[in-house]
Amino acid sequence: MSTSIGSGMLLPAPDTRKLLIKWIVALLVPVAVFTFWSGESIINAVISPATASGGVPTDPVSLIQAAIFTTAFYVAVLLLAGYLVAADSGRRGMVELWIDVLIFALAPLVLVILFGLIIGLALCAVVWPAYLYGRSLVRKARHYTPPPPLESLKVMDAEQRSALMSRATAGGFWFGVAFAVVSLIVDLVYFFTGSLPSILLIWAIIRTLILPVAGYFLGRLAGVIALRRALPQRENGNGGNGIGGGRNRLSRRQQLATLSTTRASEEAKDLVPNDLPLRSSGAQRFYLILLVAFVLFYPVLDPFLFGSGTDGRLAGYGDAGYYVILALGLNIVVGFAGLLDLGYVAFFAIGSYAWGMVGSTQFGLITGVLVNPQIWPWFFWPMLLGAALIAAFWGVLLGAPTLRLRGDYLAIVTLGFGEIVPVVFRELDKYTNGVNGIVGVYSPALPGADWTTSTPYYYLILALIVLVIFANIRLRDSRLGRAWVAIREDEIAAASSGVNLVSTKLFAFAAGAFFAGIAGAYHAAKLGGVSPDNFSFGDSVIYLAMVVIGGIGSIPGVIVGALAVYAINQFILARLDSLASDPSNLLYTIHNGVAQVFPGFTFGNIRNLIFGIILVVIMIFRPEGLIPSARRRRELHVSTEEAPEVGALDVVPGAPGFETEVHVE
Amino acid sequence: MTLILQELVVGITTGAIYALIALGYTMVYGIIELINFAHGDIFMIGTFVSIAIFGLFGITSTSQPTGLTLASILIVTCLVSMLVCAVLGVVIERVAYRPLRNSPRLAPLISAIGVSLILEDVGKLWKGITFVTFPQIFPQITFSLGPITISGVNLLVILVALVLMVALQWLVTSTRIGRAMRAVAQDREAAALMGVNVDRIIAITFFIGAALAGAAGFIYGLQYGSTIFYIGFQLGLIAFTAAVLGGIGNLVGAMLGGVLIGIIGALASLIPDSILPHGGDAWQEAIIFAILILILVFRPSGLLGQQVPEKV
Numbered sequence: 013m014s015t016s017i018g019s020g021m022l023l024p025a026p027d028t029r030k031l032l033i034k035w036i037v038a039l040l041v042p043v044a045v046f047t048f049w050s051g052e053s054i055i056n057a058v059i060s061p062a063t064a065s066g067g068v069p070t071d072p073v074s075l076i077q078a079a080i081f082t083t084a085f086y087v088a089v090l091l092l093a094g095y096l097v098a099a100d101s102g103r104r105g106m107v108e109l110w111i112d113v114l115i116f117a118l119a120p121l122v123l124v125i126l127f128g129l130i131i132g133l134a135l136c137a138v139v140w141p142a143y144l145y146g147r148s149l150v151r152k153a154r155h156y157t158p159p160p161p162l163e164s165l166k167v168m169d170a171e172q173r174s175a176l177m178s179r180a181t182a183g184g185f186w187f188g189v190a191f192a193v194v195s196l197i198v199d200l201v202y203f204f205t206g207s208l209p210s211i212l213l214i215w216a217i218i219r220t221l222i223l224p225v226a227g228y229f230l231g232r233l234a235g236v237i238a239l240r241r242a243l244p245q246r247e248n249g250n251g252g253n254g255i256g257g258g259r260n261r262l263s264r265r266q267q268l269a270t271l272s273t274t275r276a277s278e279e280a281k282d283l284v285p286n287d288l289p290l291r292s293s294g295a296q297r298f299y300l301i302l303l304v305a306f307v308l309f310y311p312v313l314d315p316f317l318f319g320s321g322t323d324g325r326l327a328g329y330g331d332a333g334y335y336v337i338l339a340l341g342l343n344i345v346v347g348f349a350g351l352l353d354l355g356y357v358a359f360f361a362i363g364s365y366a367w368g369m370v371g372s373t374q375f376g377l378i379t380g381v382l383v384n385p386q387i388w389p390w391f392f393w394p395m396l397l398g399a400a401l402i403a404a405f406w407g408v409l410l411g412a413p414t415l416r417l418r419g420d421y422l423a424i425v426t427l428g429f430g431e432i433v434p435v436v437f438r439e440l441d442k443y444t445n446g447v448n449g450i451v452g453v454y455s456p457a458l459p460g461a462d463w464t465t466s467t468p469y470y471y472l473i474l475a476l477i478v479l480v481i482f483a484n485i486r487l488r489d490s491r492l493g494r495a496w497v498a499i500r501e502d503e504i505a506a507a508s509s510g511v512n513l514v515s516t517k518l519f520a521f522a523a524g525a526f527f528a529g530i531a532g533a534y535h536a537a538k539l540g541g542v543s544p545d546n547f548s549f550g551d552s553v554i555y556l557a558m559v560v561i562g563g564i565g566s567i568p569g570v571i572v573g574a575l576a577v578y579a580i581n582q583f584i585l586a587r588l589d590s591l592a593s594d595p596s597n598l599l600y601t602i603h604n605g606v607a608q609v610f611p612g613f614t615f616g617n618i619r620n621l622i623f624g625i626i627l628v629v630i631m632i633f634r635p636e637g638l639i640p641s642a643r644r645r646r647e648l649h650v651s652t653e654e655a656p657e658v659g660a661l662d663v664v665p666g667a668p669g670f671e672t673e674v675h676v677e
Numbered sequence: 678m679t680l681i682l683q684e685l686v687v688g689i690t691t692g693a694i695y696a697l698i699a700l701g702y703t704m705v706y707g708i709i710e711l712i713n714f715a716h717g718d719i720f721m722i723g724t725f726v727s728i729a730i731f732g733l734f735g736i737t738s739t740s741q742p743t744g745l746t747l748a749s750i751l752i753v754t755c756l757v758s759m760l761v762c763a764v765l766g767v768v769i770e771r772v773a774y775r776p777l778r779n780s781p782r783l784a785p786l787i788s789a790i791g792v793s794l795i796l797e798d799v800g801k802l803w804k805g806i807t808f809v810t811f812p813q814i815f816p817q818i819t820f821s822l823g824p825i826t827i828s829g830v831n832l833l834v835i836l837v838a839l840v841l842m843v844a845l846q847w848l849v850t851s852t853r854i855g856r857a858m859r860a861v862a863q864d865r866e867a868a869a870l871m872g873v874n875v876d877r878i879i880a881i882t883f884f885i886g887a888a889l890a891g892a893a894g895f896i897y898g899l900q901y902g903s904t905i906f907y908i909g910f911q912l913g914l915i916a917f918t919a920a921v922l923g924g925i926g927n928l929v930g931a932m933l934g935g936v937l938i939g940i941i942g943a944l945a946s947l948i949p950d951s952i953l954p955h956g957g958d959a960w961q962e963a964i965i966f967a968i969l970i971l972i973l974v975f976r977p978s979g980l981l982g983q984q985v986p987e988k989v
Contacts, residue, residue: 352783413974420712424921425973428966431914435963439955549914553714553790560787610802617806621798627791628773635780 024182027102032182034106035096036190042117043089044194049125050316051085054078057316059215068315077312084305090184090227092298094234097183098176099241099294101285104158112290115143128318129325130332134579137572137638145633158287167243176242176284177235184231185224192223241284241294307474311467326466330538332578333473334531337480339558339574340567341527344484346556347565347641348493349520350500351414352423355430356555358410359403359525361547363532365437366399367392368450368542378443389457396533403529404522411521415514430552438544449543453536469538476534480527484567487523496520497643554581561630563637572638585622588615679824684943690831690900692939693838697893698916699923699931700845701766701886707862707926708882709778714789715769717913718796719887723762723894724904725804728811730754736812747814755837759891766887767880775876793910800906808905811898834896841892842932845885849928858882862926915942915962918969924982933980941965 024032053068058079061070069075119139124132151157168176199216202208208216282293289295306313314322338360345353369375371392376383410429414422437444444450455463462468487493495516498506507513536542554577562573592599592615599615607613630638698720705713734750736742742750773792777785818829849855860868861878869875897912898904919938923930945964948957957964972980 346783413970416977417973418977420706420710420925421921421973421977421979423712424918425970427914428918428970431966432963435960439953439959439963441954549910556783557787557790560783564781564783612805613802617801618798620794621802624791624794624798627794628788631780631784631788631791632773632776635777635784 024179028097028179028182030106031097031100031102031179032186034109035093035100035183036187037106038109038113039089039093039096039187040190040194042113042121043191045118045121045125047195048198049121050313051082054082054313054316055215056212058082060209060211069312074312077309078316081305081309081313084301087226087230088298088301088305090188090223090230091234091237091301092295093187093227094180094184094231095238095294095298096289097231098180098235098238099284099286099289099292101287101289103287109290115140116290128583130328130575130579130583134576134584137576141634141638173239173242176239177232180235180238181228181231184227184229184234186227187231188223188225188227192220196220237294237297238284241282241292243283311470323466326470328582330466330469330473331582332575333470333477334535334538335555335558335578336477336571336574337473337527337531337534338555339562339570340480340484341524341531342555343559343565343567343570344487344496344527345520345524346559347570348488348500349496349517351517351520352420352426353521353524354423354427354549354552354556355410355433356426356524356528357547357549357552358430358433359407359528360532360535360551361433361437361544362403362406362525363399363529364536364542364546365444365450365532366402366529367395367533367536368453369444370395370398371537372450372453374443374445374450385454389454392454392456392533392537396530399533400526400529403532404526407521407523407525408518410525411518414521415517427549427552430547430549434544434547437547444544447544449541449545450536451541453540453542455537455540473534476530480530481567481571483527488567492516492519557627561627561637563640565643566637566639566641569637569639569641576638580623580626581619585615585619588619588622680947681944682825684947685940686825686827686831688940688943689936690834690939691942692919692936693835694893694897694900694935695912695916695919695939696932696935697838697841697889697896698912699919699935700842700928701890702913702917702920703923703925703928703931704858704882704886706920708858708879709774709785710782711774711785711789712917713886714786714913715773715792715796716766716886716890717909717911717916718793718800719762719766719769719909720890720894720897720912720916721800721904721906721909722765722796723758723891724811724898724908725800725809725894726758726761726891727754727895727898728804728809728904730757731812731814736814741814741816743816747816750814755892755895758895759888762891762894763884763888766883766890770880770883775879793913797906797910800909804906806906808903810903811901813902815899830899834900837892837896841889845889846928848885854878854881915965918965922969922972922979924979927979927981927983930979930981937980938965938969941968 057068057070058075061075069078120132120136123135123139126132127135196216196219199208199213203213203216284292284294286292311322311326314325318325338356341359342353342356345351345356369378371388373383375381375388410426414425417425438447441447456468456472457463458468495506495511498509498511499513499516503513506516558574558577559570560573561577562571563569588599591597592603594600603613603615698717701716701719702713705711705716731750731754734754736750769792773788774785777788815830815833819826820829820832849858857868857873857878858881860871860873861875865875868878894904897908915938916935919934920931921934922938923932923934925931942961942965945957945961948960948964950956953960976982
């Protein structure tokens with residue numbers, strides 16, 4: 013690979029030049045926006061803490077965290093630049109890509125800057141489908157179909173591989189140069205207008221030197237990563253055409269292509285060169301670095317990003333977190349196993365009461381054991397598992413009578429269970445303190461963590477979410493997960509194929525309830541209390557709406573759905589009234605206008621009205637959810653593709669070319 | 678024993694109202710397999726419409742019409758309430774359900790929940806967040822039947838419910854529209870091939886179901902004298918339970934289920950504090966659902982539902 017150094021990189025070939033311009037512009041715009049928004053202030057605070065202002069943390073631990081995040085961020089971006097330049101097949105135009113980047117990277121950034129994290133992301137959930145819908149309309153109107161992804165897939169020989177390598181290096185290097193130059197110019201302007209201290213000027217000069225060098229090496233690294241995804245030439249040299257043995261990946265692809273275009277194109281998405289490198293799994297690896305760094309250091313970054321009020325925001329995210337867990341748990345029952353559960357809140361209630369009754373003085377009242385507030389909070393950790401197991405046990409108990417039921421009879425039994433459980437908790441006041449609920453539930457205990465602030469809760473829920481997502485993915489891909497999907501699709505066929513209906517269904521209920529139990533214990537600890545009013549049928553319905561809106565059966569979809577529903581309810585609708593009290597706001601005039609027709613009108617009164625309209629509109633325009641699962645997307649895809657094919661069988665069966673004309677799914 | 682008989686009367690009256698609402702659930706479910714969560718809220722709108730019509734007639738708690746005036750006012754109010762709800766039901770079907778007819782199964786369910794939330798807030802905007810009282814229009818007469826007493830309102834409620842149920846039964850079993858409805862419920866595509874206008878029949882189903890909810894709203898007001906915006910959600914849940922108990926999709930089953938649940942609820946309130954803390958009233962819902970679960974364990978398709986053999 014040493015051939016990549018030299019004139020080829022500094023003065024790239026014309027086609028590489030075009031790719032460079034395409035990707036450097038695409039990446040530079042969002043990165044620059046982020047840098048000017050707060051990336052710069054983070055770096056400045058790290059370089060010279062004295063210049064930091066506006067309540068940002070200046071203690072060493074926070075600054076180290078901020079520095080790690082910043083490094084990870086810019087490293088990932090440079091890697092991305094190299095990778096994308098190398099992985100792009102160059103068949104898609106620049107403008108198309110720039111519009112995509114504008115919508116998918118810049119729009120969320122700007123929305124988040126303007127409206128805060130959760131609302132910004134929630135608005136993205138509106139903007140993105142709207143854009144995709146509009147794009148499909150435009151494409152239909154212009155009779156444009158994107159080129160099929162398979163045609164450009166070639167086996168790479170040594171020459172092409174080294175060309176790809178030098179493209180990657182050039183990508184990293186030139187992106188580094190462009191970014192360094194732009195930042196330097198801006199910093200010089202600041203310096204000469206006098207608002208930049210000299211120490212930061214020194215940093216700006218160092219940075220200008222570092223960035224291209226780092227870009228060069230990171231670009232090479234990205235090239236190596238990209239090459240791993242390129243189709244390799246056979247090593248024993250068979251003319252380089254990839255023929256010989258069904259083991260070759262290309263011929264496997266050709267076989268796949270004759271069987272199923274959908275699967276072949278899905279596999280082709282990961283290969284280099286690629287028509288849509290932004291969506292390839294190679295690029296997704298870099299997004300993951302960005303995401304993990306961001307989420308991990310978020311409590312430190314928050315004041316840089318949004319100013320004061322970090323604790324309140326973190327508390328909000330802590331609440332959003334248990335909705336994510338609940339939605340993921342419900343997704344197992346409804347999404348994977350296809351069992352409609354309208355009483356999921358019952359398991360959440362059981363989990364909440366499990367820690368509520370054990371982790372408070374209530375435990376002493378029930379059992380007579382002396383509760384020591386010093387050591388009792390430690391029991392949170394075993395009880396987290398305990399609450400989950402108790403909930404899972406009740407999940408099995410509920411599952412047992414429903415085994416013979418089908419469809420909506422099952423739904424009504426779960427609904428009934430969801431109604432019974434809160435009544436039991438409310439009326440058995442000897443144990444649960446009845447309608448008043450339990451107060452003074454202990455926070456968890458952990459050395460070094462201050463549970464009066466929201467930061468430990470943020471990390472706790474983060475860890476729990478990661479665990480739950482991991483468990484969900486493993487369950488989905490396990491033998492059990494496939495059995496769930498099988499009974500969802502066809503119970504009788506599944507049973508005939510040897511799936512044990514009883515244990516499979518019970519496991520689904522137990523797994524769903526298990527996660528609700530975890531969320532419940534966390535909820536009780538975070539709130540510091542449990543009240544029977546928090547667990548109504550309306551809550552079950554909200555959880556179900558999260559799953560369906562996000563995309564039933566799809567793990568990322570369900571997470572997005574949970575965040576979107578939570579954001580709409582708690583961040584947007586709950587704030588309308590305070591926004592309307594500001595005379596400069598548009599809502600103020602709307603409010604006054606409506607209040608003349610309906611005296612005493614507040615936006616709080618029509619929260620559900622707005623939420624209901626949003627639900628109906630989302631369902632009408634995107635009945636499969638915001639991010640449908642791959643399986644469902646494929647199903648929908650097939651049904652749209654099959655219809656013309658039946659009529660368009662214009663090649664006689666048996667004639668040459670018939671095989672390619674008819675795709676067997 | 679007297680107490681039990683007396684509660685039985687209460688139970689049958691309440692059950693008649695449940696049954697009327699349950700019919701709407703069961704008809705819609707039978708024809709498009711959708712749990713129409715908005716149905717209970719249509720019933721709530723029905724109670725509000727009835728109050729509004731009484732207001733238009735200038736009836737307050739002090740001015741008490743009698744005789745023929747009273748009868749005509751009652752009939753007009755009931756009919757208008759039914760009509761308003763029926764139109765509402767058709768509009769909801771057109772806007773929120775028809776675009777989703779060929780979507781994944783849960784999409785219309787979420788849409789229905791959305792409509793339910795919308796209607797609740799419409800009720801809230803219209804009549805506020807407190808209980809609204811009905812004018813006490815019906816004279817306070819009681820009949821003694823041995824040891825138990827039956828009020829005139831009770832009789833009227835049961836009468837109205839009975840008349841509507843018989844009319845519905847006749848409509849479904851003996852008319853052309855009813856036959857078309859049953860055909861669509863059995864096999865939508867085959868019905869369409871036989872020349873049934875499926876969209877129209879579904880709209881008619883919603884029209885009838887919602888009209889029954891409107892009537893239920895009217896008699897609910899007479900019986901209980903007050904209503905509030907979330908009443909539809911509560912009663913709707915129980916009525917849906919009644920529909921499932923009887924075997925969802927089955928009209929007679931819905932009536933039976935409604936009356937049965939009314940009776941169970943009324944009898945449950947007799948349970949003394951010594952057995953259940955705070956007495957049976959507090960546990961009413963839990964008891965209803967527990968019995969429902971028990972019944973479904975032994976009869977998985979409800980009391981009168983058919984055990985349909987699975988298609989292979």
